[in-house]
Amino acid sequence: MKSQDETLEEWCRLLLRAFELEDVDVDINEVLSVAGVAAHSVVRPAAPLTTFIAGLATGLTCAAGQAPDADAMKSAMDVARAVAKSYAADEARATAGSPAAGSAGTEPAETSVPSGTPGE
Incomplete structure (x- = not known):
């Protein structure tokens, strides 16, 4: 039986091949780490949304x-x-x-984004 890491590595290779991106090196642990930060800092469904948008920004860059x-x-x-x-x-x-929390009249705080943001 394959480990979770082996399965993810295989899945990553299959996806990269399907998108004809075999030469791209994906740091799976980094992607999962960012997904974890998003899930715990925002809400759980923010994890796939965050990684999708980060991937889109990467591709556009x-x-x-x-x-x-x-x-x-x-x-x-x-x-x-x-x-x-x-x-x-x-x-x-x-x-x-x-x-x-959530009372009327409260303004959402602005999110600061580090300089060098993809797409700037």
């Missing part, structure tokens, strides 16, 4: 010739992780600072 694959992936993952953590911190401040 690479297609535009702005960065090589590895650099674009690292940048997108760093941005996704930072935005998720910032979201959680903003939510914690909003909850701690308001008499009733």
Whole structure:
């Protein structure tokens, strides 16, 4: 019986092959780590949404010739992780600072995004 890591490696290779991206190196643990940060900092369904958007940003950055694959992936993952953590911190401040969380008149905090965001 294959381990979870072996199954994920195989699945990743199959997907890359299906999209004709065999030469792309995906750091599965990094993707899962960012998904975990999003799931715990926002809500669980934010995990696949976050990784999809980070992947889309990576692809657009690479297609535009702005960065090589590895650099674009690292940048997108760093941005996704930072935005998720910032979201959680903003939510914690909003909850701690308001008499009733979600009460009328509270403005959502702006999320700071590190410079060098893909797509800037």
